[in-house]
Every structure is written in structure tokens, then in C-alpha cells.
Amino acid sequence: MPIKKILIANRGEIAVRIINTCRQLNILTVAVFSDADRHAKHVMMADEQCHLGSTDLADSYLNVDKIVQAAIDHQVDAVHPGYGFLSERPALAKALDKANIIFIGAPVEALELMGSKSAAKQTMLLADVPCVPGYQEDDQTPDVLADAARAIGFPVLIKAVAGGGGKGMKIVHQATDFASQLKSAQREAQNAFGDDQVILEKYITRPKHIEVQVFADQHGHVVHLFERDCSTQRRYQKVIEEAPAAGLSDATRTDMLNAAVKATQAINYVGAGTVEFIMDGDDSFYFMEMNTRLQVEHRVTEMITGVDLVAWQIAVAQGDPLPKKQTEIHDRGHAIQVRLYAEDPDNNYLPSTGLLEQVKLMQLEHSLVDSGVRASDSVTIHYDPMIAKLVVWAKNRNKCISKMLQVLDQSAVFGVKTNLAFLSRLLSTREFRKHQIYTNTLDNDELILAQEITPEVVAIYVHHLLHLNQTGEVWKQASGWHVQGTEPLLLELRFKGETLAYQISWEEGQYLINGTDHYWPQKEDICHIHRHQVQVIHQHLRYEFSLPDHEAKAVTSSANAILAPMPGKIIEVKVNPGDEVVTGQSLVVMEAMKMELELKAERDAVIKDIAYSENDQVRADDILVELE
Known part of the structure; x- marks a missing residue:
């Protein structure tokens, strides 16, 4: 039976992305949300909404019982878990199966098998998929692990069996550090996953992270949709992803794609999955893990293949065969x-x-x-x-x-x-x-990043903005414009936490800052403006600075009051009625958006009245302090 309504057990951009595909397929959607997401974009876009609970993940997006009950209450045909949260949790798949609701994800057996790094690696070894030399046995005695590390050869990578996101992962460069790093990895793994078991692997010093998008249906068909390079990472978190991987030889690419298909077939997989490999400097590659879900980076695969992977997920989940055979899938x-x-x-x-x-x-x-x-x-x-x-x-x-x-x-x-x-x-x-x-x-820290221009250069842009009174959301300079008149402009600029003073003038065809010749802005340069904040882009480098907020100063001064800029809580009141204060003196500290904000006097004054005390909740624009 075709799927007609889907509950999305996730939030944010992946929920929005799934809703967009469902709209194209004329499938109704149900969004779940926590207290923090009551007015979120995905909630507003969905056809139906269901409140789960508080911002505590265990009370909302990680609560299997609540999500299954929401699916039952809204009479959905299927649940899409997105990625993260419960997407790879067998408990959700089992509970939905019991409720006779389709789980748009991997089979329970695959979730359980690939959820264990040791079991996954043992399965891949049996399937003749290349794996990093290492130790993945059940004996976790420290002496046994230390002996295994020496046999592998340092540097060695310790990885939590139930791990992910770099938690419970340690690089050990020499034998003398192994015992302490093992304890640290086990402690992290226990805290993060409730399981301190680890595996050991030979650490590849110059690793590339290459992954293959695979797809399988309920009829035994398995295909790949080529590879992605996800090597640009920071602390094991991906920053930039691309497809296809650059620099792969045709022979290595073919072997890797075939190995990914073989790995998928070995576990009787169904749905979207990603087989991740680590590659060393001589083009040898090894199985790392399999993500039994859609990946954050699936969009680059869609771009080079023209395939909607979410639509494929829905089709496979309702029992359809894969929309394309391997020979019909091309990259460009x-x-x-x-x-x-x-x-x-x-x-x-x-x-x-x-x-x-x-x-x-x-x-x-x-x-x-x-x-x-x-x-x-x-x-x-x-x-x-x-x-x-x-x-x-x-x-x-x-x-x-x-x-x-x-x-x-x-x-x-x-x-x-x-x-x-x-x-x-x-x-x-x-x-x-x-x-x-x-x-x-x-x-x-091996990259040499481009050097920034000096704040004096940015000051020239500020001068342009002030002089030309550009107020659009995005502004791109035209050629040939410059200071008009002979009077120099005195400018105070807040740049990277510092307050800098400049005198800018235009004399004999050049800009002078404090009497010295400086950089001339280019036609390709771009400037973004929002209120008193400015971002300048020069040669792909971005400079952020703020102008004095004269409007805010004027409002504050004329109103003879300090107003709450947004809802929050008073943390500290630093003055009393009758106190004399000077410009810039801190009067009240409040907490808003999990940040502390210091509200300061914008002029010399005498405190007339204080409306709130410490720990009081305030609304936006509430008068906090009145001035004589």
C-alpha cells in the first residue's frame, strides 16, 4: 500500500528537507516538536503538528514511546527518522513494527549489527571487505589490549565499540601512553554510550575519508550512487563534503564502489546507507563503518546523480523496487x-x-x-x-x-x-x-589561511558607507566613487573587540588614513549591512565590524531610561536610586538567550528609579532603570 502520511521524528533542516519531498509526492506530514521548537520552521511547514515535551531530549526527540504514540494518534503510515537522534536506534524500529507502522530506515538486524563497531568489522572481514588491521575481540583485559596494540604497531587508534562523533576515540603514538589513553577512551565511551568496550586499529597518519552512497530494496537489489569525499573535518565533525572524490584513480574508485556494494549485500540491507572507508597515501582503502541512515551530506550525491534520495527511501519503504538499475545511474x-x-x-x-x-x-x-x-x-x-x-x-x-x-x-x-x-x-x-x-x-593547524587586510582598510569601507548612506541589505560598490569635499572624516570603529580612531580624507586621488596612503576598494568587493553592523568581503575574506548605534543612543537618552532589549532575567543590579553614573558605566546585567548582557549608561546621569530586582523576569522593552 502506498504511504500517504509520514511523521518526521526529527527537527531542523532535515525535517524541512523531508517535508519538501513529501509535498512533491502529495504525502501529508506530521511534525513533532519540543518546547524550544514550538514556532520552528519545520513545525510551520508540516500539515499536522504534535508537541512532544520539554527541551530535554529524553522528553522529546529521543523519547521512543512519545514518538510512537504520536504516530498512532495521527494515524500515519510511516515514520521518517531523518539523521541523528533515533535514526539508528533499533528500539524505534521495533516499536513501530509492533504498532504496524513503517519505519523508513534500515532493518532492525542491520541497525543492531552496524551499531557495534566490533561486530561490523568482523562481518566485513568475513565478507572479504578490506578492513584496517586491528583488534576487535571481546576480551577487554587491559594487558590483552596493550599486547594487541604492540602487535598492531604504533600509532594506534582506540575506538569505542558503540561510538560515534569522535567520542571514546583516542590516538596513541607510543606504548607508554597506552594505559592512560585506554582509560580515558573507556571513560568517555561509558559516559556517552553506556558501554566502555573498545576496538583497536592501526592509525593511518594521512587519512582520507571517502564514503559510498548505497541503496537496497526489499527485492534483493543493491546499487551504489558513487562516492563522496568527507576528509575536510574538524574534531571528527565534517565541515565540507564533495562528490565525486577528487584524485581517485579509476581502478581505486571501481574497487571501492564494488566493496561498498559487497558490504551492503553481506548484511541483507534495505534502504539508504553509507559505507565509509579510510584511505591511506598509497590508495589502499579500508572499511571504517556503515551509517544505516541518510547522511547530512546526501545532497552532493543528489546533485551529481539527479536522484531524490528521500523519495527513494519512501519508495523502498513501501515495498517498491529501486527506481533505477545500476547501469541507469550516472554521475556528472x-x-x-x-x-x-x-x-x-x-x-x-x-x-x-x-x-x-x-x-x-x-x-x-x-x-x-x-x-x-x-x-x-x-x-x-x-x-x-x-x-x-x-x-x-x-x-x-x-x-x-x-x-x-x-x-x-x-x-x-x-x-x-x-x-x-x-x-x-x-x-x-x-x-x-x-x-x-x-x-x-x-x-x-597545517593550513596557511589567507591573511586579513588591516582594520585601516576596513575603515575606508566604513567611510564609504557613512558618506553614501547605503542602507540596502546587500550593497556592491560601483567604481569611481570616493570622498567628496575636503573636510576629513573622524571615525571611531569597533573592530574585533577594539575601539580604533581614524581620520579619513581624500587628497589628490588617494585615500589618506591619519595622513598615510591606504588601500583602494575593488569593484568586486561586497558589503552586507544590517542596522549598525557591517560585513565586508574582499578577495573572499570577510571582515565584521560595528558602527556606533546612534539611534539606540538617541532613544535611550531622550527616554531617560534603560530598556530591556529582549526578554530575559535580571542577574545583577549594580546601582541604587540617587547614584551618580557616567557614560559607559554598567548599570544592570541581564541574561537573555543564554547570554549575559551588560546594559550601560549612555550619558552622565543620576539614577531616579530601579524597576526590577535580581532574578526578576522581564519582557522586551520593559523599563529597567529611570534616569533623572
């Missing part, structure tokens, strides 16, 4: 995907939470944006801080890189820190262009 061109995160690359890539004040994600021909957020949404501490996946296709890899740089340059996000600038700098490196990025390249 090249595709690249980048993951746009709310994070601060200048501060150890810490997630950046807060309000997305403006989100502009550029789409060109043969490109797409997968995003689960919109402007005015918030990035919270509760979930992954990915804002979007940006994907482009072109006829070859070089054109694809150029096109992605163009997309990044013309995209802008305001309100939170992002890795937009980092992505552009990474794509521009010689190592990326020569496909010489390995899985440990970023962690080892």
Missing part, C-alpha cells in the same frame, strides 16, 4: 556542500547562541540551501548550532569551488557569530584546491 559534474554553523572560529569554535537578526543565504543556478531556521529564530544551547547547508553544482571541481565562494560572499548572517569567513578562507587554500586535505589537517 561536481558538487560541494559546506555546513554553515553558528560558532566563533576565533574563539575555539564555541557555539554562538542568540537571535538570528538577519539571514540572507544566496542561491544561484544549480545551487540549493537546506535550512531549518529563519530570521527572528534563535540559536539555542539545546540543539546542534547548524544554520544551513549550502550546496552548489558545476561542470568541474574548480568551477564548483569558485561558485561556492560566490555563494558564501553573497550570504550574510547577523545576530550570531558564524563560520562563513572560515569556510571561504578554507576553500581558498592551495591544499583544498589540490585536494590535499586529510581528516587531521585542520586539527593539526
Whole structure:
């Protein structure tokens, strides 16, 4: 029977992506959501909605009982788990089967088998699939593991049997460190997965991460949809993915694709899956693991094959044969995907939470944006801080890189820190262009990233913006414009945490900053503006700075009050009625969006009244402090 209604047991961009395919297939959708996602994009898009519970994952997206009950209550035919969360949990598949609801995912047996790295590796060895030399036995005695490590030869990789995402994974370079690293890996594995069992593998020092998209139906047919290169990683998390993999010989590619199909057949698989290989410098490749679900990076495969993998998942789940035979699946061109995160690359890539004040994600021909957020949404501490996946296709890899740089340059996000600038700098490196990025390249700080221009150069752009009063969302400079008049402009610029003062003038055909000749902006340069925040892109490098918020100052001064900029809680009140305060003095500290905000005096004044106390909840625009 055809599937007519699907519950999506996930959130964010993958939920949006599944809904879009369901709309094309005239399939109704049910979105589940937590308290934090009540007004989320995927919830608004779905035909029906179901509230699961609080922001606690165990009470919402990881609660099997609630999701199955929601599926029953909404009378769906099937549940799509997306990726992450419960997508590879046998418990959900079993519970849905018991409720006579289709699970759009792998069979329970495959989930259980591939969920154990030791069992998966033993199965692949029996199927004659190349595997990294190592130890995957049940005896976990420290002395036995230490002997096995010496037999393998250092460096050795310790991996949690039930692991993923780099948890419970340690690289040991010498025998004297093995005991301590083993304890650390086991401790991490126990905390993350409730299982401290590990396997050992020979560590490949210059590894490439190549994976093959496979698909199987209920009639015994198995195909591959070519490979992807996911070597550009940081801390075992993928940053950029592309298809096909560059630099593979035809013989290696053929052997790898055949090995992936053989691995899929060995476990009687059904549905979408990914067989992941690690490749060393001499083109030898080894089975690493199999992801029994759709991958975040599946879009690059779709771009080079013209296949909708979610539509294939639905077709296979309802018992249809694969839509295409292997001989009918072809690849063309090249595709690249980048993951746009709310994070601060200048501060150890810490997630950046807060309000997305403006989100502009550029789409060109043969490109797409997968995003689960919109402007005015918030990035919270509760979930992954990915804002979007940006994907482009072109006829070859070089054109694809150029096109992605163009997309990044013309995209802008305001309100939170992002890795937009980092992505552009990474794509521009010689190592990326020569496909010489390995899985440990970023962690080892081996890349020479392009150098930024000086803040004095940025100051020139600020001058342009102020002088020409450009206020559009995106502005691209025209040639031949410059300062008019002879009076110099005095400019104070906040740049990367510093306040810098400049005197800018135009004399005899050149810009002078504090009397010194400086850079002339190029026609290709781009500037994004949002309120008093500015982002300048020069040669694919992004510079972020803020202008003084004169409007906010004027409102504050004329109103004789300090207002709450958004809903939150008062953490500390630093003044009392009658106190004399000076410009810039901190008056109130409040918590909003999981961040602490200091509200300061914008002028010299006397405190007239304080409306709230510590721990009070306030609404946006509430008057917190009145000034004489």
C-alpha cells in the first residue's frame, strides 16, 4: 500500500528537507516538536503538528514511546527518522513494527549489527571487505589490549565499540601512553554510550575519508550512487563534503564502489546507507563503518546523480523496487556542500547562541540551501548550532569551488557569530584546491589561511558607507566613487573587540588614513549591512565590524531610561536610586538567550528609579532603570 502520511521524528533542516519531498509526492506530514521548537520552521511547514515535551531530549526527540504514540494518534503510515537522534536506534524500529507502522530506515538486524563497531568489522572481514588491521575481540583485559596494540604497531587508534562523533576515540603514538589513553577512551565511551568496550586499529597518519552512497530494496537489489569525499573535518565533525572524490584513480574508485556494494549485500540491507572507508597515501582503502541512515551530506550525491534520495527511501519503504538499475545511474559534474554553523572560529569554535537578526543565504543556478531556521529564530544551547547547508553544482571541481565562494560572499548572517569567513578562507587554500586535505589537517593547524587586510582598510569601507548612506541589505560598490569635499572624516570603529580612531580624507586621488596612503576598494568587493553592523568581503575574506548605534543612543537618552532589549532575567543590579553614573558605566546585567548582557549608561546621569530586582523576569522593552 502506498504511504500517504509520514511523521518526521526529527527537527531542523532535515525535517524541512523531508517535508519538501513529501509535498512533491502529495504525502501529508506530521511534525513533532519540543518546547524550544514550538514556532520552528519545520513545525510551520508540516500539515499536522504534535508537541512532544520539554527541551530535554529524553522528553522529546529521543523519547521512543512519545514518538510512537504520536504516530498512532495521527494515524500515519510511516515514520521518517531523518539523521541523528533515533535514526539508528533499533528500539524505534521495533516499536513501530509492533504498532504496524513503517519505519523508513534500515532493518532492525542491520541497525543492531552496524551499531557495534566490533561486530561490523568482523562481518566485513568475513565478507572479504578490506578492513584496517586491528583488534576487535571481546576480551577487554587491559594487558590483552596493550599486547594487541604492540602487535598492531604504533600509532594506534582506540575506538569505542558503540561510538560515534569522535567520542571514546583516542590516538596513541607510543606504548607508554597506552594505559592512560585506554582509560580515558573507556571513560568517555561509558559516559556517552553506556558501554566502555573498545576496538583497536592501526592509525593511518594521512587519512582520507571517502564514503559510498548505497541503496537496497526489499527485492534483493543493491546499487551504489558513487562516492563522496568527507576528509575536510574538524574534531571528527565534517565541515565540507564533495562528490565525486577528487584524485581517485579509476581502478581505486571501481574497487571501492564494488566493496561498498559487497558490504551492503553481506548484511541483507534495505534502504539508504553509507559505507565509509579510510584511505591511506598509497590508495589502499579500508572499511571504517556503515551509517544505516541518510547522511547530512546526501545532497552532493543528489546533485551529481539527479536522484531524490528521500523519495527513494519512501519508495523502498513501501515495498517498491529501486527506481533505477545500476547501469541507469550516472554521475556528472561536481558538487560541494559546506555546513554553515553558528560558532566563533576565533574563539575555539564555541557555539554562538542568540537571535538570528538577519539571514540572507544566496542561491544561484544549480545551487540549493537546506535550512531549518529563519530570521527572528534563535540559536539555542539545546540543539546542534547548524544554520544551513549550502550546496552548489558545476561542470568541474574548480568551477564548483569558485561558485561556492560566490555563494558564501553573497550570504550574510547577523545576530550570531558564524563560520562563513572560515569556510571561504578554507576553500581558498592551495591544499583544498589540490585536494590535499586529510581528516587531521585542520586539527593539526597545517593550513596557511589567507591573511586579513588591516582594520585601516576596513575603515575606508566604513567611510564609504557613512558618506553614501547605503542602507540596502546587500550593497556592491560601483567604481569611481570616493570622498567628496575636503573636510576629513573622524571615525571611531569597533573592530574585533577594539575601539580604533581614524581620520579619513581624500587628497589628490588617494585615500589618506591619519595622513598615510591606504588601500583602494575593488569593484568586486561586497558589503552586507544590517542596522549598525557591517560585513565586508574582499578577495573572499570577510571582515565584521560595528558602527556606533546612534539611534539606540538617541532613544535611550531622550527616554531617560534603560530598556530591556529582549526578554530575559535580571542577574545583577549594580546601582541604587540617587547614584551618580557616567557614560559607559554598567548599570544592570541581564541574561537573555543564554547570554549575559551588560546594559550601560549612555550619558552622565543620576539614577531616579530601579524597576526590577535580581532574578526578576522581564519582557522586551520593559523599563529597567529611570534616569533623572
